[in-house]
Amino acid sequence: MSRQSLAKAHQKIQELAWEPQYHEPYMKYGTDYTFRKAAKKDPLKQVLRSYFPMEEEKDHRVYGAQDGAIRGNMFRQVQERWLEWQKLFLSIIPLPEISAARSMPMLFQAVPNPELHNGQAIQMIDEVRHSTIQQNLKRLYMNNYIDPAGFNNSLRNFHTDYCGTIGRQFAEGFITGDAITAASIYLTIVAETAFTNTLFVAMPAEAAANGDYLLPTVFHSVQSDESRHISNGYATLLMALSDEDNRQLLERDLRYAWWNNHRVVDAAIGTFIEYGTKDRRKDRESYAEMWRRWIYDDYYRSYLLPLEKYGLVIPHDLVEESWKQIWEKGYVHEVAQFFATGWLANYWRIDGMTDEDFEWFEYKYPGWYDRYGKWWENYNRLALPNGHNAIVAEDVDYVYPHRCWTCMVPCLVREDMVMQEVDGQWRTYCHEVCRWTDAEAFRPTYQGRETPNMGKLVGHREWETLYHGWNWADVVKDMGFVRDDGKTMTAQPHLNLDPKKMWTLDHMRRMPHLQSPNVLLNEMSDAEREAFKADYNRQGPAGRPAPKDA
């Protein structure tokens, strides 16, 4: 068998293709797409005989590097600022990975092309690899990094914390609703093809600059599998395009998937890269620069645009709007500021910004200091417990934001916030596109067309709702974000591990009770709600209250 060429071997395994003769397979997952005219070859040409040894070899390199890192005391050089954010990232990412594995059966059924099923099956196995190898990396951090808190209760935290719901879109979105919308457009066409570049390439590069070479070791190994998945998505997309009836759905799904990925991934990865690093060399790329290179040039211009000639309607306006959000409206900075405002509801420690950081931000994002500098100075001033409250309850010119019902990131670019009564409830959205996603796209009809397979946005989508009226100490305790002495908080707004400098539940006890913005919104009269919206849209940047004189 060893002498056979890959092309020949791949050709041979096509003989396995199955045409049912006695029973049709049960179709569990529906789609509103049709593939009547579809014919596309498997672009992967991967056979398991070569796949398994290849992955084993990749594993050898990963686990060898991990041994080396421990023997070489890598953690003596790891920046705590950086690794603390990994408590969030590595609590999120194993679920999206395993969800990607779970999404592949949806494609077996929805895409009637046995030749593609081989590639989808290999992707399924890859994703099991990614999920478990990432859980294992987190385990290694927990065992060897100075502060295991947040790693050791990682999945409980992720399932409880508001960041979990933001991250879970990048998982549940792969496996629920219309099979093609979820497993093909959202997962492979947009998430894997566009945004894994910043997730699995740009961010690990930043890890290395912060003394952590295990994140790049693991995630570059993961990313080397992604190219196959991108091919899966591309092949399915071309099949979908060959049927005119799919064009409207493709346009809808690309708009939803692009915007949601931008809202979720740019929020998280942008924050990790910009606010989790100690590398402030002026010539290192900012997240905006990385985004321009990886997303705008490599994905939008090189991948998406050429598909226009096949009839794909590209969401040019949303690509440009995303860039505007990042470059002009400070989206990443607003998110980082919110994470730090709500440090007490999290399970990692968030370091304050220093003069060196300020200088770098001002160099990369001119005008940054005027917008955000003062607030970060206040963050540092309030970092150690000293008779005051946590920053969220202090007067630092910051209005606690409402959450977006769709992407669940707060409505941070205040001027863009819109609201609508949907399903009998007033909801706030961070942007018109998020409103459209909930109120129009995820519905059983779309622009007059029946879309009976489209999914729904469900669940308790505003975290604060669950804790409306609660004391903060009880909130933190209920979530389980407390260290093993029973009172010191897992999260801290600084990196000082001196127990005397750490916040405890006692400090939380004296704070005002937590209020749910959405509950309060729904208690307002119509006039009050309009006034609230008008005020909210005049707030910012950096969460500042609306100017009084306007």
Add this chain to the structure above:
Amino acid sequence: MTTTESNPSAPTERSVPKPVFTDAEAGAKEFPDSSPAARRYNYFNPAKRKQTHYEDVTVEVQPDPRHYLSQGWIYGFADGSRGYPLHWTKLKAWGVDEPEPPRGVGTGSMHVQNWPAHGWHEFRDPNEEWEQTLYRYNANVVRQLTQNVENARNAKAFDLWTPNWIRFVERNVGAWMHIEHILGLYVFAANERSGPTNMHNTAMAVNSAHKIRFAQDLALYNLTLTEEIDGFDGSAHLEAWNSDAEWQGARKVTEALTAVQDDWGEAIFAANIVFEPLIGELFRSNLVMQTAAGNGDFVTPTVMGAGEFDFAQRDLRWTVACFAPLVQDKEFADHNKGLMQGWLSNWVPQALEAARTMQPMWSQADHKPPRFEDALDRAKNRFAGICRDLNLDTPEELKQ
């Protein structure tokens, strides 16, 4: 030039991150949660005294609103179902009828304190499969197979095959690849979205990988034989699979396994508990591997044997570990036993009918294997043993 001016001809320093000593390694300081006891995942109860590596990388990755998922699932299907619904099989594990915590305004997380909240979460794959075990095992299999076949090729071992044996392998061993492929993709992979926990779904994904690999092993072996043996028809397996009467029974049951309506439990049970021992092992062990040596073939049993090991030593193990506790479930034992007995009554006759249609294959080689009835008896005994392991009654239909 003053000393403060830069010298354009001087070599510029490369811009690279500078290593910094941070002393951020375990044990460098003492503070709450710095002790070794804090260095373990503390959000689940291990099945045994000490949590395993497998559990660490698998348990709780797929969340559950009955445990920590306080905001609930955030996407739903059009019919309202969301996440990993427990009713995607008719089997029940204790606790499944308990409602999810009624969360809402001001309720807090309502984490379930008595964990596990239902019996599905007690399942652990006895093979402890995760990515490292998966690749080590399968890479070893394909490496060994490649060496076996290469050695046979170098030794001109295929020259010893009789014409009848060549026909047998090209048609029948070849036809078997289709069964493995269909089971791998359209039964095991097709159901790995449907199980109630990450441990179930990962076990199904691994089972699927075994099957798909084995199907491809057979296909590529078939390709080698086409290249090595004059007159070996590499497409005869398609004709046999599509047309030979002795294959249509097995094909019918295989396809029926893909058509199980909305019940991952029944599909997996019928495939690994009924189909595999009564048809799979009957063909692989009790026909091909018993017959090959007498017909001058020492290679085919090594290829078949790899697939046989997948099932006998790994796939059956997790399946028994999955289903056996349900028969003794503290709340739903009777329900589950009745259900599984019903599945046996439905699937065993189909499997036996298919097995009997395969009987002519026992006469096709020059050197005959043990009699078909003896082979079928062995398969039945094996199946009856599996039923005993599951605490199920051997179905009456087995006497057919």
